[in-house]
Amino acid sequence: MSRAAADAPIAISCGEPAGIGPEVAAGAWRALGAEMALLWIGDPAHLPDDTPVRVVTSAAEAHGPCPDALPVLARDFGSPRRPGVVDPRHAQGVIDAIREGVALATAGRARALCTAPINKAALIDGADFAYPGHTEYLSALAGDVPVVMMLACDALRVVPATIHIPLAAVPATLTAAGLEEVLRITHAALIRDFGVAQPRIAVAGLNPHAGEDGKMGGEEIAMIAPLLDRLRGEGLALRGPLPADTMFHAGARAGYDAAVCMYHDQALIPIKTIDFAGGVNVTLGLPFVRTSPDHGTAFDIAGTGVAEATSMIAALRMARDMADARGAGGVGPSGGSIWEKART
Ligand SMILES: NC(=O)C1=CN([C@@H]2O[C@H](COP(=O)(O)OP(=O)(O)OC[C@H]3O[C@@H](n4cnc5c(N)ncnc54)[C@H](O)[C@@H]3O)[C@@H](O)[C@H]2O)C=CC1
Numbered sequence: 001m002s003r004a005a006a007d008a009p010i011a012i013s014c015g016e017p018a019g020i021g022p023e024v025a026a027g028a029w030r031a032l033g034a035e036m037a038l039l040w041i042g043d044p045a046h047l048p049d050d051t052p053v054r055v056v057t058s059a060a061e062a063h064g065p066c067p068d069a070l071p072v073l074a075r076d077f078g079s080p081r082r083p084g085v086v087d088p089r090h091a092q093g094v095i096d097a098i099r100e101g102v103a104l105a106t107a108g109r110a111r112a113l114c115t116a117p118i119n120k121a122a123l124i125d126g127a128d129f130a131y132p133g134h135t136e137y138l139s140a141l142a143g144d145v146p147v148v149m150m151l152a153c154d155a156l157r158v159v160p161a162t163i164h165i166p167l168a169a170v171p172a173t174l175t176a177a178g179l180e181e182v183l184r185i186t187h188a189a190l191i192r193d194f195g196v197a198q199p200r201i202a203v204a205g206l207n208p209h210a211g212e213d214g215k216m217g218g219e220e221i222a223m224i225a226p227l228l229d230r231l232r233g234e235g236l237a238l239r240g241p242l243p244a245d246t247m248f249h250a251g252a253r254a255g256y257d258a259a260v261c262m263y264h265d266q267a268l269i270p271i272k273t274i275d276f277a278g279g280v281n282v283t284l285g286l287p288f289v290r291t292s293p294d295h296g297t298a299f300d301i302a303g304t305g306v307a308e309a310t311s312m313i314a315a316l317r318m319a320r321d322m323a324d325a326r327g328a329g330g331v332g333p334s335g336g337s338i339w340e341k342a343r344t
């Protein structure tokens with residue numbers, strides 16, 4: 001893993017062409033093109049018609065801000081974009097753009113990777129994609145390193161301990177070893193990437209009322225509480241297992257830096273409710289920085305011009321701040337996280 005120059009671009013993989021990815025990438029470039037270097041990887045014909053493009057052949061040509069045109073590593077996907085309508089012929093190009101972004105970030109030719117949303121079903125149908133999402137694919141590309149999904153906004157960071165699996169599979173999938181790995185990766189990333197010197201992590205229970213002393217489920221007593229006790233013995237600041245229904249109001253949020261939840265919706269419903277427009281999806285544990293908007297492909301509005309680029313903009317800013325933090329050895333860009341600053 002090589003470190004990128006401070007003026008190297010943040011690579012943006014195109015995501016699903018039929019979705020809003022090309023539109024929010026173009027919108028984010030309009031907002032940020034003068035303040036940071038960006039490099040979009042995809043078929044330039046899929047960008048909105050009014051997007052000025054500068055085709056480059058390498059990331060080296062995209063150093064420094066480019067406010068006049070969006071630098072593009074151009075790839076020919078073979079057919080036009082039809083908003084809202086998936087073309088299976090695009091699937092391999094979408095996957096390749098992610099892989100190229102990872103290669104650039106790993107080689108230090110890009111500062112970070114910001115991925116536009118993919119449609120998982122489209123990639124499975126069109127190219128036998130073997131992963132349920134970016135998170136698992138990026139882990140594989142990085143050499144099967146253990147990774148954790150985090151969604152973050154100014155008011156909240158959440159981590160689902162299990163991700164894209166059926167709800168019925170959650171109890172059997174949750175293990176002490178798996179949860180311990182999630183907690184350790186989250187703790188380390190809060191220090192390294194977010195400038196939180198002494199992370200405080202709240203941990204949700206699995207069952208209603210965190211099991212109500214075993215009357216409403218046993219996972220808290222059998223597995224979660226003993227694990228948290230052991231890790232507290234090592235000095236980790238952990239609270240829980242907490243009833244999930246009362247841990248996300250403003251007063252509760254002030255007491256922790258991240259909430260580790262037991263399943264996808266337990267984590268993502270609160271953050272997308274609090275700040276859908278500004279939420280960012282981050283993969284923790286990778287050797288390079290990866291962020292993404294919190295939303296999906298939004299086929300229902302693709303091509304209509306109403307897609308908001310706010311989450312993509314937040315994702316690019318967070319990628320830059322995380323790259324800065326890693327460059328500074330884990331101290332946040334201004335000596336502290338935006339959450340710490342917001343509390344003071
Ligand atoms: N990082 C990624 O690659 C992600 C991909 N997805 C994928 O996206 C597809 C669609 O998922 P959904 O659950 O429908 O969620 P979605 O986020 O695509 O859409 C949910 C609702 O929010 C609206 N919306 C989303 N982004 C918006 C924006 N930027 N501005 C204005 N309105 C916006 C949509 O119009 C829709 O009504 C699925 O295939 C899913 O797997 C979902 C989340 C993240």
Ligand SMILES: NCC(=O)COP(=O)(O)O
Binds near residue numbers: 132133136268292
């Ligand atoms: N629900 C979050 C989501 O689908 C994003 O997944 P990933 O593609 O970032 O792994």
